Amino acid sequence: MLVGIVRWCRGSVDFTAAGKFPERLLNLAAVRGIRIWNPQPVPGGVSGSMLLADYRRIRPLAKRARVRTRVSRRRGLPFFVCRYQNRFGLVVGAALGAMLIVFLSQFLWSFRIVGAEHLSQQQIRDVLAENGVRVGVYKGDLDVDRIERRLLRGLDRITWVSVNMMGCTASVEVREKAQKPEIRSTAPCNVTAAVDGVITKVNVRDGFAAVREGSGVAAGELLVSGFNPTKQGGVRYMHADADIYADVISKRESKIPKQLDYYSITENKIDRKRLKLLWFEMPFSICFGGFRDKALAVREDSVVLNGTALPLGMRSETAYELENRQVRMDEETARTVFRNQELLYEAFARPGSCPVSRKLTVSADNDSFFCTFDCVFNENIAQTAEFSVTEE
């Protein structure tokens, strides 16, 4: 293949030599180092191929061999250039294209992030952007070692990072830190009450229960003891472990104004598209007007060729109109809002609790509604309290 490329670049001809002594032409050419490939006997002579430069040299040899040479086919770059030599624009365009490729190869056009499983790629991209690594930046300005160090400092959850420049693509390979295993303590401890409550269920795995169902306990009170007195009069210390469920009273207050500004999305929207090419962006759709209050959704798509994102893409912006309304709240609506607040509180602030009773008391003054939440939750109030053991 390499020989074929060299021959194409230098130009070659297929020729036919016909006359008295065509074999002599082959001999003379071989003696003078003129390479003829694929020589074939034809009626009255021989045919073959040779480089264009050699064909000019065999004219005197053909005269000595008394043969007449005739070119049957021309191939290669010199003939191609000759064919288009009058089309100056083609040559200039090809040269400019080559220069453009060389110039654009000096910039970074895409990222590839490998190894981010729990970490979002956007976080890595943000840190890269903070350190000047973004699409379109000159590759000569990038100090890979410095970028790697800053990535390690900027992202706590990675333990190793490698930035490799492969052509116009930056391949960022990260290794996330291994999750810390949960280590269960075996140090001697008691179980105490985290909050005030009335015990409803006692489930002791280790230790000796100090309370029973129906007992009322205060926060910090001993529930399960880690001291185990032996028959010999000594004490054995253990890691007390238990689930102690109790009814716990929760009292909270909340307030919402009677009149509030409320933004809602209407059905009006405007789509704008912008074509991204290299460093430039240009409008790709025609639309006029705008909204005073709007919510913007942006989406960027790039053309991907063979797994590599090209510096050509589309940026779609959708603007949704926001309507500002002043809502005057009545007591029923306020009650619904408070009720929803309470449900959210139970779901997210007390996920392991089971509500036993729930009472919402709504009151109002001139400007606001107030709500007092009186609830009882059944939840695990056990908390470990380690103690130190010192032998005297």
Added chain:
Amino acid sequence: MMKKNPGAVCFDLGTVPLIEMNGNRRVVIEGSTGILLYETDNIKVNTNRMAISFEGRGMSVRCISGSCVEIEGFIMKIEFIS
């Protein structure tokens, strides 16, 4: 001073052609001085001492240089003409 043994047969290996054959399909002649005849059924190659004639069918010269000729084809007969 050593005397030459007149009974010994001496070969001048420096001028005889070296012929290497792969079956009857390909032959390389080193020490050739040129091609005398080039046809598809007969190729004659000249060397310093003799001319060698290859007869067969579908024969062609695959490569030719100043002192080496490579012939390819179905060779049926080789004749040494001196």
